[in-house]
Amino acid sequence: MNYISLLVCPLCKSKLERRKNQLICKKCKIRFKIKDGMPDMLLGHVEKI
Ligand SMILES: [Zn+2]
Numbered sequence: 751m752n753y754i755s756l757l758v759c760p761l762c763k764s765k766l767e768r769r770k771n772q773l774i775c776k777k778c779k780i781r782f783k784i785k786d787g788m789p790d791m792l793l794g795h796v797e798k799i
Pocket residue numbers: 759760761762763764775776777778779
């Protein structure tokens with residue numbers, strides 16, 4: 751099992767949805783990029799969707 755599928759949103763702790771090279775929280779309407787297989791979850795790097 752890919753560990754990325756176990757990650758939760760740092761804001762609301764709900765499950766993140768994987769979309770190619772990004773992780774999306776539908777609840778918060780934010781997304782994180784995955785760089786070289788590592789999710790970039792720094793809050794300053796979060797993008798609104
Ligand atoms: Zn969230």
